[in-house]
Every structure is written in C-alpha cells, then in structure tokens.
Amino acid sequence: MSAHVIADDAEALAVAASLAAEFRPGASARDAARRLPRAELDRMSASGLLAVTVPADHGGADVGAWTLAEIFRLLATADASLAQIPQSHFAYVNVIRRQGTSEQREFFFAELLAGRRFGNAQSEAGTRHVQDIRTxxxxxxxxxxxxxxxxxxxxxxxxxxxxxxxxxxxxxxxxxxxxxxxxxxxxxxxxxxxxxxxxxxxxxxxxxxxxxxxxxxxxxHLTFEGPQLHGALAQLLHAAIDTGIAAGALAEAAEFVRTKSRPWFESGVETAAEDPLLIQRFGELALCTKAAEALLREAARSVDAARADLSDDTAAEASVAVAVAKVQAARAAVEVSSALFEVSGTRSAADSLNLHRHWRDARTHTLHDPARWKIQHIGRFVLNGTRPPRHGLL
Known part of the structure; x- marks a missing residue:
C-alpha cells in the first residue's frame, strides 16, 4: 500500500474538505443498504489523512488538535459513520507517540505513512463497567x-x-x-x-x-500516571463528530425547506423559506450548531496549549474544555437532527428519503459515554477547582 504524505495543517484541511464533498453524495445510499465503505476508506488512506498526526521527525505533518478536530467535523457533515471509523485510529496513534519505544515509533509511524489503518478492540460486554477489562x-x-x-x-x-x-x-x-x-x-x-x-x-x-x-x-497504564491528554484528544474527536452531524443535518434541512417544502397556509407567504416562524426556528438551530462549533474550537485550542506546556493544571483545563464542547455537541446533534422533521414537514418523514439517518447517527453516537458525568466534572472544576480524573473518557 502507498499513500500521499500530507505536508501541513492547511493541506490536511483541504484534503478533508475534498473527501467530505466526495463522500457526501453516497452517504444516504450506503446507510440505507448498509454498504460498508471499504472503497471510501481506501481513498482516505491513500489521501494521507490518516497519518497527519505522525510526528515531524518521522516525516509526518504533526497537525494540531484544532486541525484534527476540524477534519473529523468536516467528514461528519458528510457521513457520520465514515467520520467515526478512524476515531480510535488516532487515539491509538497517540498511545504510540506517548508510550512507544523508539523502535516501535519508527515501525508504526512508517506503517501509518504507508496508509495502514488501526481499528480498535477495547470495549467488552457483560462486565461491571466500561473500565472492567477482562481480556x-x-x-x-x-x-x-x-x-x-x-x-x-x-x-x-x-x-x-x-x-x-x-x-x-x-x-x-x-x-x-x-x-x-x-x-x-x-x-x-x-x-x-x-x-x-x-x-x-x-x-x-x-x-x-x-x-x-x-x-x-x-x-x-503509564499514560494515566501523570498529566495526560489521551482522554481529551479522544473525546475532542467525538465532539467533532457530533458537531458535524448537527451541521450536516442543518444544511440538509435548509435545502429541503428551500426546494421541497410548502408554506403553511396561515403564513401568507409564497414559499416555506419565507415563513417567519420557520426563519425563527432555523435561527435557533443555527445558534445551537454555531455554539457547538465555537466550543469545539476553544477546546481544541486548550488541548494544543496543554500539549505545548503539559502539567496537571493545563491537562485539567483541556479536559474540562473538551467536556464542555462534548456536552454542547451532543445536545446540538440530537436537537438539530430531530428538528429537521419539525421544520421540513410531513414529506421529510418518508423512509425513502432517509433523512432520519442524521437523527439515528446522532442518537447512537451520543450514547458513547454519558454527558451527565461530564457536567459533574465541569461543575466540580468550576466550583471547587477539583481536577477531573485521569482516564480515557475525559
């Protein structure tokens, strides 16, 4: 396997935007038929996008957290499944960066630059809780x-x-x-x-x-014995996926209302897009989505700042910033993908249109880990200065 080597953050973002535009037209059909995206993942590998966090001294672009989050957000606006697949890939690249020997780093970073993909085998069913690993x-x-x-x-x-x-x-x-x-x-x-x-x-x-x-x-286990960003980076990518789902659902809702919806007879307007109540609702949904995007950027900047000067304090600030972004992103993804039907009307519920894939993706992905516990950690930090615990889910 061979792959293009991306040079820097700007090129990484351009490649992500191009791939998102390429993947978007087929997303609904892939979902409806459950056609696994092998060809699309091969395109992603060949593009070099999966190697963008390889350190510069090993030949990679070593992009920042903001760039990586934006890559995931862009992909999720097009296809939330395709965006989700490499999330663990980057989490386990990060393990090699932090805990790998020089020989391990040299071997695996070469594999990544050649387009190789990491999967994951981490969660187990039937155990006491998610951290009860019995393998x-x-x-x-x-x-x-x-x-x-x-x-x-x-x-x-x-x-x-x-x-x-x-x-x-x-x-x-x-x-x-x-x-x-x-x-x-x-x-x-x-x-x-x-x-x-x-x-x-x-x-x-x-x-x-x-x-x-x-x-x-x-x-x-050594990852969590000192200040770390493993959990913050992994959660940042989850927040980016939820934010992308919200943006993708909002864009599709707007397109549907502009091109397919009829105005309500009491509105007195010629098109649904002129209905003042729909305009109001779209404004509210845009605020919800834009808030998620802004908090995602802020969280990514906090991760980048902590990476440059890692300490217990900077790691805690990054984890809390990411938790804030994740809570808002989850809320935005579920609210906007549900409101898509509210603003689009009865026709949008047709199964053949598959517009419900946005809500199904949002509802499924936001179950990954509970936002209620993130709010607890945010509150403890703000009120009492209590640093969040060190684990891979925060």
Whole structure:
C-alpha cells in the first residue's frame, strides 16, 4: 500500500474538505443498504489523512488538535459513520507517540505513512463497567504474549491492518497489544446492528490464544500516571463528530425547506423559506450548531496549549474544555437532527428519503459515554477547582 504524505495543517484541511464533498453524495445510499465503505476508506488512506498526526521527525505533518478536530467535523457533515471509523485510529496513534519505544515509533509511524489503518478492540460486554477489562495478555517463556478475550463495539476493526487491543497482564496493569489483522486466533465478526452509524462495522472481535510479540505491546497504564491528554484528544474527536452531524443535518434541512417544502397556509407567504416562524426556528438551530462549533474550537485550542506546556493544571483545563464542547455537541446533534422533521414537514418523514439517518447517527453516537458525568466534572472544576480524573473518557 502507498499513500500521499500530507505536508501541513492547511493541506490536511483541504484534503478533508475534498473527501467530505466526495463522500457526501453516497452517504444516504450506503446507510440505507448498509454498504460498508471499504472503497471510501481506501481513498482516505491513500489521501494521507490518516497519518497527519505522525510526528515531524518521522516525516509526518504533526497537525494540531484544532486541525484534527476540524477534519473529523468536516467528514461528519458528510457521513457520520465514515467520520467515526478512524476515531480510535488516532487515539491509538497517540498511545504510540506517548508510550512507544523508539523502535516501535519508527515501525508504526512508517506503517501509518504507508496508509495502514488501526481499528480498535477495547470495549467488552457483560462486565461491571466500561473500565472492567477482562481480556488477558499472558506472558510466554520466550518473552512474547498470548491474548485471550472477546471485545464488542470494535469500530474499524473489520477494515483495519492493525487492531489495537486493550488487555490486562497478570498484575492487572493495562496494556495495548497491536495485532495484525491476519493473526492466528483473531476473528472479526460483522455483527453490528445499531440503529445508527450503520456502516461503522462496530462488531465483535474474538481473541483465542492470539500470539503477540513483545515489541507489539505498549504499557498503556503509564499514560494515566501523570498529566495526560489521551482522554481529551479522544473525546475532542467525538465532539467533532457530533458537531458535524448537527451541521450536516442543518444544511440538509435548509435545502429541503428551500426546494421541497410548502408554506403553511396561515403564513401568507409564497414559499416555506419565507415563513417567519420557520426563519425563527432555523435561527435557533443555527445558534445551537454555531455554539457547538465555537466550543469545539476553544477546546481544541486548550488541548494544543496543554500539549505545548503539559502539567496537571493545563491537562485539567483541556479536559474540562473538551467536556464542555462534548456536552454542547451532543445536545446540538440530537436537537438539530430531530428538528429537521419539525421544520421540513410531513414529506421529510418518508423512509425513502432517509433523512432520519442524521437523527439515528446522532442518537447512537451520543450514547458513547454519558454527558451527565461530564457536567459533574465541569461543575466540580468550576466550583471547587477539583481536577477531573485521569482516564480515557475525559
């Protein structure tokens, strides 16, 4: 596989905008038929977009958090499933940046620049909570490991060249094992049946005695032993996806009202777009969406500032800023995608139009982690100066 190497932030944004325009026309049909976007992901890989966080000293563009968030927002305005698939990819690139040895960094960054994709195998079903990881990484006499476990919601794994697996060793410490897609004992099952984000293939990964060389395992537990941005960056991308869903739904609603809706007879106007009550509602929805976009930019700037001067205080400020953005983005995604029908009228509910994909995507993606706990951490920080906890979901 070969891929273009993006030079800088400006080129990364231009490539993302171009791909979003390319992916948008087919998004509804892909969703309706649940046609998995293999060709589109190959285009994304070949464009170089998946390697934009590779450090400059390894030949990458090393783009900032604002650029990365905007890439995800742009993609999500076109197709929320396509935007979601590489979210974990970038989270696990970040693990290599922070915890990889020089040899691991050299190997994996070369893989990324060649267009290789990371999936994920992190969440498990039937455990006490999301942090209760029971997949085991058992050592062998030769220094290598064996992986055993079952993972769910494994977005991107079906399309991946490498599948990062969250697992615990005998001392209960958390590690990431990077497993090639063809490894013996590894099975990826396409059994995702979510009502939204239908083409993410967020199914099951089974690990039945998968052999893993020692140099493919990274000590992820060390990430959370000091100030870190792993959680903030991962959540920033989720916020960008929700913000993009809101913007995409708003744009489609406006186009529908301009071209297909009839005015309500009591309005006294010739077109629906002239209806003062619809104009008012679109203004409200625009405010909601623009607020999400502004908070996303502010959060990204906070992450970039903390990256330049990482401390307990700057990491906490970044995590709280991202939490604020994520709460507003989730609200905007659900409200705007639901209001699409309110402003567009009865015709918009036709299943054949598939306008409900925006709401289905928003409702599904915003379930990833509860906004109510983010509000708790925001309140504690603002009122009492309590720093948020160090984990990958904040």
């Amino acid at each position: 085991r990484l058992e050592p062998r006499p030769d220094g290598s490991y064996v992986l055993t476990g079952v993972k769910h919601y494994s977005t991107g794994a079906l399309f991946a060249d490498w599948i990062p697996v969250l697992a615990r060793t005998g001392d209960d410490r958390l590690h990431v094992a990077y497993v090639p897609s063809g490894a013996p004992g590894l099975t990826v099952v396409d059994d995702w049946d979510g009502l939204g984000q239908r083409t993410t293939a967020s199914g099951t990964v089974r690990l039945d005695g998968v052999p893993v060389p020692a140099d493919r395992v990274l000590p992820h």
